[in-house]
Amino acid sequence: MTNHNIVQNPNVALVIDDVLPPWQPRFVEIRGTAQPILTGGKALFGASYEADDAMIRITPRQIISLGLDEGTDWANNRKVERE
Numbered sequence: 001m002t003n004h005n006i007v008q009n010p011n012v013a014l015v016i017d018d019v020l021p022p023w024q025p026r027f028v029e030i031r032g033t034a035q036p037i038l039t040g041g042k043a044l045f046g047a048s049y050e051a052d053d054a055m056i057r058i059t060p061r062q063i064i065s066l067g068l069d070e071g072t073d074w075a076n077n078r079k080v081e082r083e
Contacts, residue, residue, distance in 0.1 A: 006034045012058060026067030032060040032080075 006012075012034040017027035037055040044055070059082075066075040 006036050006056065010034045012056075014058060024067060027065065028068065029064040030058060030060050031062040031064075032058045034058055 010033045012032060014030045015027060017025070019025045035057045037057050039053050041053045041055045060080045062077070062079055064075060064077045068076075
C-alpha cells in the first residue's frame with residue numbers, strides 16, 4: 001500500500017451509497033483524517049482477508065447520511081466530538 005497521498009494530505013472522505021427499488025437512494029459519507037496502518041489487517045480480519053496487510057484508519061470529523069432510517073427522507077449531518 002502506498003501512503004504517500006495520506007502523508008501529504010490526510011483529509012479524506014469515504015462515501016458508500018446505493019439505491020433500493022423502486023427509487024430509495026441512501027448513503028453515508030464520513031469526512032475526517034486518515035492514518036496509514038502498515039500491518040495488522042490479516043490479524044484483525046482473519047486469514048481470509050485477501051487484501052494487503054496494511055489498512056487506513058479514518059478518524060471522523062463529520063458524518064452525513066440519508067435514507068438509512070426507515071421511513072425518513074431527510075439527511076442527518078453531525079459533527080463528531082473528539083476527546
